[in-house]
Amino acid sequence: xxxxxxxxxxxxxxxxxxxxxxxxxxxxxxxxxxxxxxxxxxxxxxxxxxxxxxxxxxxxxxxxxxxxxxxxxxxxxxxxxxxxxxxxxxxxxxxxxxxxxxxxxxxxxxxxxxxxxxxxxxxxxxxxxxxxxxxxxxxxxxxxxxxxxxxxxxxxxxxxxxxxxxxxxxxxxxxxxxxxxxxxxxxxxxxxxxxxxxxxxxxxxxxxxxxxxxxxxxxxxxxxxxxxxxxxxxxxxxxxxxxxxxxxxxxxxxxxxxxxxxxxxxxxxxxxxxxxxxxxxxxxxxxxxxxxxxxxxxxxxxxxxxxxxxxxxxxxxxxxxxxxxxxxxxxxxxxxxxxxxxxxxxxxxxxxxxxxxxxxxxxxxxxxxxxxxxxxxxxxxxxxxxxxxxxxxxxxxxxxxxxxxxxxxxxxxxxxxxxxxxxxxxxxxxxx
Amino acid sequence: xxxxxxxxxxxxxxxxxxxxxxxxxxxxxxxxxxxxxxxxxxxxxxxxxxxxxxxxxxxxxxxxxxxxxxxxxxxxxxxxxxxxxxxxxxxxxxxxxxxxxxxxxxxxxxxxxxxxxxxxxxxxxxxxxxxxxxxxxxxxxxxxxxxxxxxxxxxxxxxxxxxxxxxxxxxxxxxxxxxxxxxx
Numbered sequence: 001x002x003x004x005x006x007x008x009x010x011x012x013x014x015x016x017x018x019x020x021x022x023x024x025x026x027x028x029x030x031x032x033x034x035x036x037x038x039x040x041x042x043x044x045x046x047x048x049x050x051x052x053x054x055x056x057x058x059x060x061x062x063x064x065x066x067x068x069x070x071x072x073x074x075x076x077x078x079x080x081x082x083x084x085x086x087x088x089x090x091x092x093x094x095x096x097x098x099x100x101x102x103x104x105x106x107x108x109x110x111x112x113x114x115x116x117x118x119x120x121x122x123x124x125x126x127x128x129x130x131x132x133x134x135x136x137x138x139x140x141x142x143x144x145x146x147x148x149x150x151x152x153x154x155x156x157x158x159x160x161x162x163x164x165x166x167x168x169x170x171x172x173x174x175x176x177x178x179x180x181x182x183x184x185x186x187x188x189x190x191x192x193x194x195x196x197x198x199x200x201x202x203x204x205x206x207x208x209x210x211x212x213x214x215x216x217x218x219x220x221x222x223x224x225x226x227x228x229x230x231x232x233x234x235x236x237x238x239x240x241x242x243x244x245x246x247x248x249x250x251x252x253x254x255x256x257x258x259x260x261x262x263x264x265x266x267x268x269x270x271x272x273x274x275x276x277x278x279x280x281x282x283x284x285x286x287x288x289x290x291x292x293x294x295x296x297x298x299x300x301x302x303x304x305x306x307x308x309x310x311x312x313x314x315x316x317x318x319x320x321x322x323x324x325x326x327x328x329x330x331x332x333x334x335x336x337x338x339x340x341x342x343x344x345x346x347x348x349x350x351x352x353x354x355x356x357x358x359x360x361x362x363x364x365x366x367x368x369x370x371x372x373x374x375x376x377x378x379x380x381x382x383x384x385x386x387x388x389x390x391x392x393x394x395x396x397x398x399x400x401x402x403x404x405x406x407x408x409x410x411x412x413x414x415x416x417x418x419x420x421x422x423x424x425x426x427x428x429x430x431x432x
Numbered sequence: 433x434x435x436x437x438x439x440x441x442x443x444x445x446x447x448x449x450x451x452x453x454x455x456x457x458x459x460x461x462x463x464x465x466x467x468x469x470x471x472x473x474x475x476x477x478x479x480x481x482x483x484x485x486x487x488x489x490x491x492x493x494x495x496x497x498x499x500x501x502x503x504x505x506x507x508x509x510x511x512x513x514x515x516x517x518x519x520x521x522x523x524x525x526x527x528x529x530x531x532x533x534x535x536x537x538x539x540x541x542x543x544x545x546x547x548x549x550x551x552x553x554x555x556x557x558x559x560x561x562x563x564x565x566x567x568x569x570x571x572x573x574x575x576x577x578x579x580x581x582x583x584x585x586x587x588x589x590x591x592x593x594x595x596x597x598x599x600x601x602x603x604x605x606x607x608x609x610x611x612x613x614x615x616x
Binding site: 078096117121 | 449450451453454456457460461463464465468472494574575577578579608609610
């Protein structure tokens, strides 16, 4: 691990430039270099615990508001729908005036602005029971989003807006419903996810191209097989291919450049992809009835779907086992957690839900701890992504009431925040 | 190109610009509210028969998913170009005197919403020419509180096809859903 924002070469160039200008002493240079080589990982751990804690508490509060939604009057609903947007707008004005040159503030504020506009539009649509296919909503959302991106430049915001705009265009030209449009983003999911594999970025560009091409072909198979049963699905194939081509080019550009800006975008891209991956696998389940081999209806179309699912499920185990220096029972058991989660999903019921959730939490925890101990940012990110993905799925889990989910989220969030405080105290004085 | 970029950058950095952006956002957010309020207050009621619909949508939330349509058994006399098996791909649903939806094959001068045709396979085999078409409205969900959703979904699945209705308020060519009723 060199830095969160730049690769090793750029880091050294900047460091030498500072040294030549005489702005830093040799001792300071050495100290910076030592820290960059992974001697300050604790700040990352605090950041993760704090970020996850705040996200869970925030999600819990949203769920608690949702539990009271039916008791709100029309006016109250509209006001509540607009509050996040108003808060984001006020922060945006402050950032625009005070922190315009700070890319991190600009990036995340712009993103928050775009998302809160979407939240307001969606809740207003729900309150008035407006048109269900919501094609116009996507157009308005994309327009508002691009205006926000012009005011506060944000690469992530632009990426999210691209998704929204592409969905709006697909909706217009082929009548694809927004939720089906989520399936169309699958190539992006798979392509983005491969950046989590640490060795991918060190591959020669032509090898990267081969991997991306193979993933694109696999995505087409998934697209075709997961829309089986829909007589109009074959009409969507050209749009799939078009979108896959666009996303492949975008992914290659994003993945092969090495500036600070692109590095950050790549990390965010991977996180987004991980979240979408879990969402999409859930979508597969409803598309194909079930994805468990024993009960799946076998047709030629389901075979590529199943193969990709197996690859997704088994790849963490294979990568983990491949990287093992020493073999012991505990580590092999950990490597089987993805398979266990898959079985839990297939079995269903309360027992299956417990097996699935516990194994995914275990896998995420192992990823975070392993990444932290070995100073491997990609493994640590993978663990965090898995955990966030699970939280997202449980957030939209309609088997449980809003109230129960809200309390569970806030409790889990408070646990993470407490852990953050205790970790800080534990390492107090030991931080470089 | 550089001049255009600098010109845009110059406008973006002016103090009024951020408030201009906020105003545009407010217009985008509150336009649907104004449109919906107008339809709700001045629109005409129209009832469309609804059936249960198996949603392929895990993110559907607490929405009752339905498919509301009017069935056309006889081929229409007017069929302008784009037709399949004698039926046009789209039609218009307009309210009759009693507030029930009826098909209009031409665009109405007053209230009406566009519906999209799909073959009704219930009466025919999949490899035969369909004997009827369904003209489906582009509304497929109705928000219900989490306490009632399960009960209402069950009732809709068990209800005969002529006992469930979605009521719309129509103003011009726009509409909002106002209620969903299942008759006992």
